[in-house]
Amino acid sequence: MARRRRNRRRGGGLGATLLGAALIVAALAAFGVIGWLVFTESNKPGIDAASLCPEDGPRGHLAILLDTTDPVSATQLQLARNRVGALIEAAPDFTRISFATVRADAGGAVRSLCKPPRDASALTANPRLVAERYETAFLRPVTETLDSLLAVPQADSSPIIETLQRFLAAIPGFTEAGADTRREVILVTDLVQHSEVFSFYRGGDWTSFRASGAVDRLARNLSGAEVRILRLPRPAAPQAAVDDFWVRYLDAQGAARVSPSVLGDL
Template identity: 65%
Template sequence: MGIGLIVAALSALGVIGWFLFAEAGKAPIDSTSLCPADGPTGHLAILLDTTDPVSSTQLRAARNRITDMIDGAPDFTRISFATVSPDGDIRAGSFTSLCKPPSDASALIGNPRLVAERYEVSFVTPVRAALDGLLAIPEAQASPILEALQEFLTRIPDFGTGDAPREVVLVTDLVQHSDVFSFYRGDDWASFRNSGAADRLARSLTDTRVRILRLPRPAAPQAVVDDFWRRYLDAQGASAVTTTTLGDL
């Protein structure tokens, strides 16, 4: 029995020692971004487009899906938000980017209650406020989705570097309308390419998964819209694209 107790004690000390060693080996955490000094474990970048009318049902569906994505993301994933708007100040002001910290901790190496409180105050509350604000941005006369997406990706620290997995989520009707390109003017992939705009692509989605939460827009030329975005995302280097329609009927 004595030998058994000693073995059990040594095993327990070994487990504690392993936890302490693992904690000591972790990179320090930036107090502002909540990200490790050696970079995030991945990226979840969410761009919301409310430049055209969106029903309350669609807004709730988008919020629920985004919340599920964030809840399911691994610890220290960098969660970034921005909006589509013709107003550069609104786009810049909407940008939010934080790493998701652990929501709990082992009682052996930390205070689970304190970690949970910090998770709620430092991450959940600001993310919830940012998402609520983005979903409440009013309609606009233009929908510069292409420009807003590229600007958004360049704002995210470390997005285009390293091997961390990357996922971009677009909550939009996909109906681009700006001076550069507009489906309402009859533009399509051929006109985009012939204008020279395709030569300006930044290839900023290389090895990135793209998830589209689509807001239906029946009046739009859907076949042209679908063909353009398929070609555009492929040219930008997206590794996979999935689309889910957020209907309201």
């Protein structure tokens, strides 16, 4: 009987040794993972304090052009606000979010910030500070910008194509982005172009646009970009000419894909 007890003690000692070894291996693996995370974080590019973008550039672009030069109902404004907000929410971290509005003078400053992470691991950052930066440095100014641009007053002209080109050219890194950098352009507009360069209200269409030589002036800076149109319906506009023009125009500018939807109010 005593011999069996000694055998059990030996077996228990071996089990304890194996368990201890397993715990040591697990601890070493955990320290290795933590060390790898810290090393990875420490070797990430720095963040520019003004733009919130990585110093080696954003991970993508979301360019939003808002057109309220013609009457827009409260329902349409709210739908636009909700859709654009959802697109910003869904954008990957460090996407550069840029805003502009169509103005009678085709001007207006471009407002642009990179979307920082909303949260972070406690192993590599301070989650509270990361959340505060997201709310105060990004979400609040983006929300205020969107609300102010949607409230831009009506105008006598709608230079959509001119404003779009100036907007894209003014976004840092947009036209130089490589094929592996996602670029998405959001147009909140009725698509009814009306300016000295080209106007649907003066009978303009793609044929007259091409005949004027304007096609040769196209920047073609939408090459590879996705274009999402949140359309504000305008029943009085020459619908067939408007639709045909924009299909051809966006194709000539190099857009990879165009996704239209309507912001109705009935």
